Amino acid sequence: MNKSIATIALGCIGVFFSGMSLAQTSTDPAPGIVTGNVSILFQSYQEDSLIGAVVPASKSGFNAFSNINYTQGNFSAGFRYESYLNSVLGFPGRFKGSGLGYRYARWVDKDKGVDVTIGNFYEQFGSGIILRSYEARNLGLDNALDGFRIILTPFKPLKVKMLYGKQRLDFDSKLINGDGIIRGIDAELSLNELIPNYANAKLKITPTYSFVSRFQDGGNIIKDTLILELPQNVGAWDYGVTMQYEMWKFGVSRTEKINDPSADNGYIYKEGEALMYFLTGNIKDLSFLLQRSTTDNMSFRSDRDLLLFDAPINNIPTITKTHTYNLAATLYPYATVINGESSFRGELYYNLKRGSKLGGKYGTKMNLVFATSYSLDTTNFGREEGRPDLVYGYQRNSWGFGDSLNVQDISFEIERKFSKKFKAKAMYMNLQFNTLATPVTTDFKGIVYADIFVLETQIKTAKRQSLRTEFQALFTEQDKGDWATVVAEYTWSPHWFASVIDQYNFGNPDEAKRVHYIFGSAGYINGSHRLSLGYGKRREGIFCVGGVCRAVPASSGLEMTFTSNF
Amino acid sequence: MYFNFFKTYSPVKSILLAGVLLLSITAEASAQTIPSVQLKNLTGSTIDTGAIENDGNPVVICFWATWCSPCKRELNNYMDYYADWQEETGVKIIAVSIDDTRSTNRVAPYVMSSGWDFEILLDPAGDFKRAMGVINAPHTFLYDGEGVLVWTHNSYAEGDEEELYEELLKLVE
Numbered sequence: 001m002n003k004s005i006a007t008i009a010l011g012c013i014g015v016f017f018s019g020m021s022l023a024q025t026s027t028d029p030a031p032g033i034v035t036g037n038v039s040i041l042f043q044s045y046q047e048d049s050l051i052g053a054v055v056p057a058s059k060s061g062f063n064a065f066s067n068i069n070y071t072q073g074n075f076s077a078g079f080r081y082e083s084y085l086n087s088v089l090g091f092p093g094r095f096k097g098s099g100l101g102y103r104y105a106r107w108v109d110k111d112k113g114v115d116v117t118i119g120n121f122y123e124q125f126g127s128g129i130i131l132r133s134y135e136a137r138n139l140g141l142d143n144a145l146d147g148f149r150i151i152l153t154p155f156k157p158l159k160v161k162m163l164y165g166k167q168r169l170d171f172d173s174k175l176i177n178g179d180g181i182i183r184g185i186d187a188e189l190s191l192n193e194l195i196p197n198y199a200n201a202k203l204k205i206t207p208t209y210s211f212v213s214r215f216q217d218g219g220n221i222i223k224d225t226l227i228l229e230l231p232q233n234v235g236a237w238d239y240g241v242t243m244q245y246e247m248w249k250f251g252v253s254r255t256e257k258i259n260d261p262s263a264d265n266g267y268i269y270k271e272g273e274a275l276m277y278f279l280t281g282n283i284k285d286l287s288f289l290l291q292r293s294t295t296d297n298m299s300f301r302s303d304r305d306l307l308l309f310d311a312p313i314n315n316i317p318t319i320t321k322t323h324t325y326n327l328a329a330t331l332y333p334y335a336t337v338i339n340g341e342s343s344f345r346g347e348l349y350y351n352l353k354r355g356s357k358l359g360g361k362y363g364t365k366m367n368l369v370f371a372t373s374y375s376l377d378t379t380n381f382g383r384e385e386g387r388p389d390l391v392y393g394y395q396r397n398s399w400g401f402g403d404s405l406n407v408q409d410i411s412f413e414i415e416r417k418f419s420k421k422f423k424a425k426a427m428y429m430n431l432q433f434n435t436l437a438t439p440v441t442t443d444f445k446g447i448v449y450a451d452i453f454v455l456e457t458q459i460k461t462a463k464r465q466s467l468r469t470e471f472q473a474l475f476t477e478q479d480k481g482d483w484a485t486v487v488a489e490y491t492w493s494p495h496w497f498a499s500v501i502d503q504y505n506f507g508n509p510d511e512a513k514r515v516h517y518i519f520g521s522a523g524y525i526n527g528s529h530r531l532s533l534g535y536g537k538r539r540e541g542i543f544c545v546g547g548v549c550r551a552v553p554a555s556s557g558l559e560m561t562f563t564s565n566f
Numbered sequence: 567m568y569f570n571f572f573k574t575y576s577p578v579k580s581i582l583l584a585g586v587l588l589l590s591i592t593a594e595a596s597a598q599t600i601p602s603v604q605l606k607n608l609t610g611s612t613i614d615t616g617a618i619e620n621d622g623n624p625v626v627i628c629f630w631a632t633w634c635s636p637c638k639r640e641l642n643n644y645m646d647y648y649a650d651w652q653e654e655t656g657v658k659i660i661a662v663s664i665d666d667t668r669s670t671n672r673v674a675p676y677v678m679s680s681g682w683d684f685e686i687l688l689d690p691a692g693d694f695k696r697a698m699g700v701i702n703a704p705h706t707f708l709y710d711g712e713g714v715l716v717w718t719h720n721s722y723a724e725g726d727e728e729e730l731y732e733e734l735l736k737l738v739e
Contacts, residue, residue: 493728
């Protein structure tokens with residue numbers, strides 16, 4: 001029944017838009033444009049007791065989606081068709097079937113400053129700390145809003161976004177929204193545009209203000225002898241300012257959220273708060289980023305009873321660098337501790353110029369990144385009268401660092417092109433990672449101390465052909481011990497590639513687990529179409545996004561991916 | 567039901583089929599241009615991507631991120647040839663960073679230290695990425711002087727810049 005409705009809707013959309021575009025051909029010069037993309041991921045599984053890979057009942061997994069957008073002048077509309085038949089391992093198994101997971105229509109009148117969206121949309125207010133609906137399709141994360149959004153620019157310096165909607169939670173042959181209702185407003189004021197003659201001034205000052213509220217049916221909860229009422233409306237607001245002078249930029253924002261007892265915070269009634277600021281700039285060839293943030297009890301979901309990847313309204317950015325090398329990126333990926341953390345990041349970038357004595361013919365780039373995160377500086381309430389320990393949990397003493405280290409990640413990278421045919425990059429990383437703060441492993445609880453070394457080289461072997469290699473090693477006394485990874489990738493531009501990766505846990509304390517995870521792949525690219533085939537073993541791993549991690553089981557077998565854009 | 571689409575007849579399916587066919591017919595006559603999204607550049611000015619133009623010369627739009635190694639290889643290689651390409655074809659390269667809030671503040675220091683002369687736009691919420699249908703970075707689009715899409719390439723391998731250069735030359739011949 002639902003499928004029939006979806007099919008009729010789909011057909012009608014097509015007929016309606018086509019008719020409109022034909023009807024307007026004679027008067028409206030703007031032609032209709034169809035754009036879209038397709039992504040298909042197929043995996044077939046084999047049993048492999050050595051790595052703990054099991055075969056699901058369906059023996060294979062198939063995830064696919066296609067976005068189709070129609071645009072004509074100021075009008076656009078579209079949908080995403082999704083399939084999980086069944087979903088690949090590591091995805092939420094409850095994603096099932098085929099159907100429409102996203103549909104929208106939008107009308108923009110730039111001259112009058114009006115932009116209206118109905119149906120699904122993604123939106124972010126400021127840094128996203130009180131509202132960020134987004135998609136990370138490869139992780140199965142999608143918290144699109146479903147409702148109405150209006151963006152108004154009543155006069156040029158001011159832009160106001162208003163939205164009302166529910167949030168995507170699940171997919172079972174159709175979109176399934178979560179329980180709560182989200183309301184929000186965001187305003188951005190350009191002071192430069194407001195003051196005559198300052199529109200093009202180099203110093204730009206932009207204050208911002210956002211407010212988001214969630215409604216969810218309440219009720220009572222019982223804690224010991226207390227009967228507590230759950231707040232049905234939870235408001236959060238964020239205000240801040242960014243100041244920019246050419247390439248120097250400073251930003252500060254302050255966030256507050258009223259009490260929101262939830263599964264994340266153990267149903268305490270403490271209010272949420274956050275303070276974030278950053279500075280970027282450059283002094284001659286040295287450029288830098290300094291960033292400090294403290295977030296306290298800022299988890300915010302459509303449904304207070306949900307956890308992990310489900311229906312987050314906001315996103316608390318992770319302080320550490322997004323690493324790209326296999327061992328640095330996949331073994332100990334840090335995720336924000338959403339109940340609260342105090343963190344700092346400093347990054348330095350320096351370029352030894354082309355032609356200089358040290359820089360060589362093509363120049364040499366270096367960067368140093370230091371990122372750390374600690375628990376909050378707090379005191380727990382005792383079992384006093386009124387049981388503040390059960391009601392409020394704890395109080396925060398300062399914006400500073402607490403006693404427990406979550407992560408400390410220091411990395412240094414140097415990159416140099418030696419000749420037209422050869423370039424190389426080296427990285428050293430020192431990591432202290434608390435597996436109790438980010439539970440990426442069940443084998444070890446505590447702080448993992450690791451040193452990681454990487455050497456990457458690239459050699460041009462012939463016209464439009466090149467060989468890229470990575471040699472990586474991770475040394476640690478804790479958890480699964482030492483690892484090595486070798487990557488070799490050969491490309492024939494612009495169409496073909498082949499690569500092989502071997503991850504080897506050579507230092508595992510348990511000799512039986514000193515396994516090679518080898519995965520080979522090859523593919524063909526033609527313009528915006530890309531097809532790849534792979535075969536081998538995939539390690540049990542952790543995907544982390546926006547403060548939460550999902551375990552992906554070990555698997556072995558064949559993989560095919562196809563992506564296309566049109 | 568969907569997999570037996572052409573084997574059975576039903577009014578519902580014919581509506582769908584008619585819709586899709588008409589959609590493709592009307593679309594065939596049109597050319598792809600750059601969709602309009604409001605993005606900030608590195609000096610804090612707001613840019614409407616729909617208004618991007620280059621005095622009748624070609625425009626290249628590259629989607630990249632600070633965490634994407636092939637993207638950075640691609641743009642670093644383009645930088646080696648950029649002055650020559652501009653002289654010969656008048657091309658302007660626009661590098662759109664899809665870094666989200668976690669890493670968007672890294673873009674300016676990285677770009678400054680890399681000495682890139684490209685125009686950099688920030689797309690932290692992925693609005694422009696979605697409007698352009700980009701699934702994975704790097705993804706590169708070439709528009710002719712009229713703003714019409716003429717070439718596109720997903721991913722990057724060493725040497726792909728030669729293909730882009732050939733396409734650029736075709737536009738100025």
